Amino acid sequence: MNLKILGTGCSNCAKMEKATREAVAKLGIVADIEKVEDMARIMSYGVMSTPALVVNEEVKITGRVPNVAKIIEILQTELNK
Amino acid sequence: MLQSFADFMAYRVFGLTPLSPLGGAVDFFIYDTIKIFIMLALIIFLVSLIRSFFPAERTKKLLSHKREFLGNILAALLGIVTPFCSCSAVPVFIGFVESGVPLGVTFSFLISSPMVNEVALIMLWGLFGWKIAAIYIGTGLIVAIVGGIIIGKLKLEYLVEEYVYNIKMTETELAALTWKERINYAGGYVLDILKKVWLYVVIGIAIGGFIHGYAPADFLVKYAGPNNFFAVPLAVLIGVPLYSNAAGIIPIVHVLMEKGMAMGTVLAFMMAVTALSLPEMIILRKVLKPKLIGIFIGIMSVAIIFVGYLFNAIMG
Numbered sequence: 001m002n003l004k005i006l007g008t009g010c011s012n013c014a015k016m017e018k019a020t021r022e023a024v025a026k027l028g029i030v031a032d033i034e035k036v037e038d039m040a041r042i043m044s045y046g047v048m049s050t051p052a053l054v055v056n057e058e059v060k061i062t063g064r065v066p067n068v069a070k071i072i073e074i075l076q077t078e079l080n081k
Numbered sequence: 082m083l084q085s086f087a088d089f090m091a092y093r094v095f096g097l098t099p100l101s102p103l104g105g106a107v108d109f110f111i112y113d114t115i116k117i118f119i120m121l122a123l124i125i126f127l128v129s130l131i132r133s134f135f136p137a138e139r140t141k142k143l144l145s146h147k148r149e150f151l152g153n154i155l156a157a158l159l160g161i162v163t164p165f166c167s168c169s170a171v172p173v174f175i176g177f178v179e180s181g182v183p184l185g186v187t188f189s190f191l192i193s194s195p196m197v198n199e200v201a202l203i204m205l206w207g208l209f210g211w212k213i214a215a216i217y218i219g220t221g222l223i224v225a226i227v228g229g230i231i232i233g234k235l236k237l238e239y240l241v242e243e244y245v246y247n248i249k250m251t252e253t254e255l256a257a258l259t260w261k262e263r264i265n266y267a268g269g270y271v272l273d274i275l276k277k278v279w280l281y282v283v284i285g286i287a288i289g290g291f292i293h294g295y296a297p298a299d300f301l302v303k304y305a306g307p308n309n310f311f312a313v314p315l316a317v318l319i320g321v322p323l324y325s326n327a328a329g330i331i332p333i334v335h336v337l338m339e340k341g342m343a344m345g346t347v348l349a350f351m352m353a354v355t356a357l358s359l360p361e362m363i364i365l366r367k368v369l370k371p372k373l374i375g376i377f378i379g380i381m382s383v384a385i386i387f388v389g390y391l392f393n394a395i396m397g
Binding site for chain 2: 008039040042043044045046047048049050059060062063064065067070
């Protein structure tokens with residue numbers, strides 16, 4: 001699974017990364033987690049409010065930090081696809 | 082009810098004498114602190130719920146290819162409900178420009194969004210009453226609309242960094258949030274804001290309470306009253322570096338007004354604190370050339386000083 005955290009380095013972006021890593025660890029899945037800080041790349045996803053979570057190139061969350069349970073839910077839905 | 086609780090704490094529990102400077106200061110501090118925190122929690126929660134319906138992505142769509150003037154008015158209004166922090170000023174700016182929002186309309190949004198912010202409004206409402214809060218919103222919106230129209234008319238598109246025009250965005254359709262998610266978001270946002278401002282609020286109210294209790298009532302009339310010509314520009318100058326401390330500044334300004342600071346000067350000072358922020362200018366430097374930042378600061382300063390003189394003339 002390919003996960004990207006979009007953010008320019010604000011404190012919420014760090015929280016988002018932490019929560020995502022926690023969710024991945026809890027699910028025990030193998031995921032490629034990348035933090036994208038380049039503005040042009042962030043914008044190429046159509047995202048204007050950071051932090052954002054991108055799962056397999058699809059934007060799932062923007063502008064807020066979800067709790068770990070919510071991320072697990074998103075990842076699980078993606079796994080069942 | 083709050084007042085009797087504050088009286089009880091100050092005069093019974095702490096055993097202070099009513100009408101003594103210390104008693105007055107402590108009573109004032111307890112009353113204002115509790116009131117402001119209750120208002121902050123409730124109103125920020127409601128505002129965040131409303132905001133969850135207006136993500137920046139939707140605002141952008143509403144504003145794209147809007148004509149000037151009407152676009153400026155809409156942008157200033159949307160600035161109130163669209164969640165915005167200075168850390169996302171750059172993506173918001175690029176997103177607007179990329180999707181065809183005129184530069185002047187974008188600026189109306191960028192001016193109104195931080196200026197008419199919920200923390201400042203709640204503090205103004207709670208301490209000064211709804212009339213002054215309403216005057217602040219009204220004049221803030223007018224400054225945002227007029228400022229944006231002027232920047233639009235000046236045709237300054239060439240002062241935006243070139244790379245901004247090369248960025249291409251894709252449209253993303255985000256799944257609509259459920260009510261549970263909206264409530265979670267709003268609750269989380271309340272905690273975030275309270276964590277960020279509580280200390281400033283407490284310190285601001287404490288200093289305010291001290292001045293309230295100890296400074297003579299006409300203490301500031303001479304320096305900041307309606308007859309001192311330099312009070313307004315000076316207030317603006319002092320306000321610029323105080324950004325993000327609106328929460329702590331307002332309680333102090335409240336007592337300064339009580340001690341004779343003129344209404345227009347108060348408004349100008351508040352606007353300088355919220356709308357002319359140094360950190361935001363530094364962030365915007367990533368997308369704007371220095372000359373445009375200079376023009377922006379210049380227009381805002383003139384507009385804010387004008388508001389100050391106008392209200393001093395009307396109400397002084």
